[in-house]
Every structure is written in C-alpha cells, then in structure tokens.
Amino acid sequence: MASSGSRVVDIHTHMYPPAYVELLESRQTIPLIRRFAGAKDPRYIILPAEAESLEKISQAGAAATTQLPGRPVTTHYSSLQQKIHFMDTHKIDISVISLANPWLDFVAEAEAAETARSVNREFESMCLEHPGRLFFFATLPLSAPAEELLAAIDFVRGLKHCRGVILGTSGLGQGLDDRRLIPVFKALAKNGLMIFLHPHYGLPSEVWGPRATEEYGHVLPLALGFPLETTIAVARMYLAGVFDEVPELKMLLAHSGGTLPFLAGRIESCIVHDGHLVREGKVGPKRRTVWQVLKEQIYLDAVIYSEVGLKAAIDASGVDRLMFGTDHPFFPPLTSDEQGEWESMKWNKAAVEKALGEGSQGTLAVMGGNAIEVLQLKEDA
Numbered sequence: 608m609a610s611s612g613s614r615v616v617d618i619h620t621h622m623y624p625p626a627y628v629e630l631l632e633s634r635q636t637i638p639l640i641r642r643f644a645g646a647k648d649p650r651y652i653i654l655p656a657e658a659e660s661l662e663k664i665s666q667a668g669a670a671a672t673t674q675l676p677g678r679p680v681t682t683h684y685s686s687l688q689q690k691i692h693f694m695d696t697h698k699i700d701i702s703v704i705s706l707a708n709p710w711l712d713f714v715a716e717a718e719a720a721e722t723a724r725s726v727n728r729e730f731e732s733m734c735l736e737h738p739g740r741l742f743f744f745a746t747l748p749l750s751a752p753a754e755e756l757l758a759a760i761d762f763v764r765g766l767k768h769c770r771g772v773i774l775g776t777s778g779l780g781q782g783l784d785d786r787r788l789i790p791v792f793k794a795l796a797k798n799g800l801m802i803f804l805h806p807h808y809g810l811p812s813e814v815w816g817p818r819a820t821e822e823y824g825h826v827l828p829l830a831l832g833f834p835l836e837t838t839i840a841v842a843r844m845y846l847a848g849v850f851d852e853v854p855e856l857k858m859l860l861a862h863s864g865g866t867l868p869f870l871a872g873r874i875e876s877c878i879v880h881d882g883h884l885v886r887e888g889k890v891g892p893k894r895r896t897v898w899q900v901l902k903e904q905i906y907l908d909a910v911i912y913s914e915v916g917l918k919a920a921i922d923a924s925g926v927d928r929l930m931f932g933t934d935h936p937f938f939p940p941l942t943s944d945e946q947g948e949w950e951s952m953k954w955n956k957a958a959v960e961k962a963l964g965e966g967s968q969g970t971l972a973v974m975g976g977n978a979i980e981v982l983q984l985k986e987d988a
C-alpha cells in the first residue's frame with residue numbers, strides 16, 4: 608500500500624477554462640451558457656435532462672418559472688484562484704484537474720483538434736502557475752479525424768503535468784466497445800496515460816417518468832443516471848474484450864465505478880449462464896473475470912459520499928486502487944458560504960475514515976498516497 612505521508616490529493620476536480628466558457632456562450636443548443644432576465648449569474652445548461660426545461664423556458668419566458676435550467680456559472684467553474692482557495696480551505700495539497708463534461712464531444716470535426724490543443728495548453732499553463740500543486744487529465748478531440756486524434760495523444764504526452772485523459776462514455780459516437788477505439792486505447796496505454804472515465808449522458812429521459820423535470824430536480828439523472836452510464840460503458844468494454852486486447856490500459860472510474868463493484872457478481876453470473884457466450888467459447892478457463900479486471904486494470908475514485916459504497920469499492924478493487932476526490936465545482940453548499948467548507952469534501956473524507964479508520968494506513972493511501980504513487984505526482988518526476 609502506498610504511503611506518502613499524509614498528503615491529500617483530489618483526483619476528481621473540474622475546471623471550465625475561460626476559452627471553453629466562451630465556446631459555450633456562443634452556442635444555441637446544449638451544452639451552452641445563457642443569461643436569463645432577472646438572474647444574477649448566467650447558467651450552464653449541459654445535461655441532456657436539462658434540455659427539456661430550457662425548451663419550456665424558451666417558449667413561456669423565464670418569468671413563468673421559479674426554476675431556471677442548469678446551474679449558475681460562479682467563479683468556482685473557471686477561476687484558478689478559486690480552485691486554489693478551495694484546495695487551501697479543505698487542506699488539499701494536490702489536485703489533478705480536468706475539463707468538465709461534456710468536454711469537446713460536441714465540437715465540429717474540423718475544429719476539434721485545434722480546440723483540444725488550446726484547452727490542453729491552458730491546463731498545462733494553469734499547472735505551471737502552481738508548481739507541485741496541480742496536475743491534469745487532458746481532453747481528447749474525439750470528433751476529429753483518426754490521425755488527428757492520435758496526434759493529440761502524442762501532444763498531451765509531452766505536456767509535463769499531464770497524467771492521463773478524461774473521457775466520456777460516447778467515444779466516437781458508438782460507445783467505448785467500438786473497435787475503432789482500439790488504436791486510441793493502445794496509444795494511451797503505450798504512453799502510460801490513464802483514462803479517467805466520467806459520465807455525462809445518463810439514461811434516456813423517459814426512464815425518469817413524466818414528473819421528474821418539474822418535481823425531482825437533478826436528483827435522478829445525477830444520482831442514478833450518471834453511475835449507471837459508467838457501469839454500462841465499462842461492462843460493454845469488458846464484454847467486447849477490450850481489457851484483454853489492451854492489457855496495459857489503466858482506467859480510473861468516476862463515482863467509485865458507478866455500480867460496478869455492487870453488480871460485478873451479477874454480471875459474472877449472467878456471463879457463465881449465457882448460452883450464446885458459452886457456445887461461442889467466450890467462457891473458457893482462461894477468461895479473466897470482471898473481478899480480476901477490477902483488481903488489475905481499474906482504479907476507482909472515492910466520490911461516493913458514504914462508507915457503504917466505499918467499502919464495496921475497496922472490496923472490489925483493493926484499498927491501493929481507490930483515490931479521493933471532491934467533484935468540485937459541482938454540488939456547492941446551498942445554505943452556507945460557498946467560500947467555506949463543502950459537503951463533498953466532508954462527506955467523502957468521512958466515508959474514507961469510517962470505512963478504513965481515522966489516521967490508518969488505508970485512509971492515508973486513499974486520501975492521497977495512492978494518487979501520488981499511481982499518477983506519479985512529483986513535481987520533478
């Protein structure tokens with residue numbers, strides 16, 4: 608188990624740098640940033656589930672509702688100074704920052720490579736401003752032509768503070784079990800770049816029922832849609848044999864793997880009882896189980912807010928594969944000062960301490976030691 612003293616590392620923490628904000632401000636369809644009459648801050652409207660309320664407001668006018676779509680754009684989203692303030696307030700020594708969803712998934716083919724390059728340069732220069740405190744997961748131009756996508760991996764590999772890439776579940780538009788992604792996964796693995804897999808699209812809005820938009824806020828898509836999206840994406844990769852084809856590929860899964868630690872047993876049972884897979888010879892003695900892949904190629908963040916989920920994640924992947932995170936700037940406190948303490952820090956840290964014991968080797972590892980070892984977060988590394 609990694610022991611790097613008691614340093615705290617936040618590996619799940621996002622930024623929307625100013626150039627990206629401008630890009631969203633210029634858009635008419637989601638993702639976008641829009642001002643509404645009477646509202647102090649503009650709003651980020653990024654989730655598919657928010658498109659419906661945006662549509663309603665566009666028809667009826669903002670005055671007709673008390674509930675504006677999306678979330679206010681505060682300085683927490685794009686100010687580096689604010690990120691450092693958040694880190695200082697919560698005694699976070701190092702943050703591995705990443706662009707937030709939906710990354711560059713929506714950018715036109717011809718512009719994707721250049722946009723990614725400028726975003727990644729912006730992340731590198733933020734890290735250079737705070738030596739030893741910031742590293743980053745880069746963003747890939749997934750809509751660019753294949754050779755430009757591979758060139759982007761080559762480019763970010765050369766950025767001193769880049770430790771991997773953040774990736775959504777859509778891939779090139781058909782999910783992460785798409786064979787066209789194999790060269791991308793191989794290039795990432797060859798260059799030691801970890802994938803931080805993060806959800807955005809959730810599940811189709813019909814599954815939330817007709818009352819969701821008006822009555823249930825963002826709860827269902829964020830609490831359930833996000834983790835299920837991640838679970839489904841990784842299960843598809845597993846079934847497609849991606850982990851065997853690219854055994855050096857390392858993936859860090861957001862939100863403690865969605866529901867993968869809880870459902871791995873059921874996935875295994877469905878595999879060994881599937882006549883089609885058995886007949887095709889896919890269930891032979893050499894098969895690596897989901898449990899093995901979880902312990903050999905997968906890392907999980909500790910953004911699950913409760914020791915029950917965290918214990919499942921530790922049981923599934925091992926205490927040396929869990930890494931603390933906050934998901935800042937999402938989930939700001941609503942009834943206390945935003946410049947003060949955030950529940951995301953308090954709850955996730957309490958979950959680690961309850962699961963592993965305050966001050967224990969395990970807690971030190973999850974809170975920072977693992978990330979320092981696995982992602983090599985040493986300034987002169």
Ligand code: URA
Nearest residue numbers: 621707708829934937
């Ligand atoms: N957390 C994220 O990272 N993104 C969202 O859209 C909401 C919560």
Ligand code: ZN
Nearest residue numbers: 619621805934
């Ligand atoms: Zn996040």
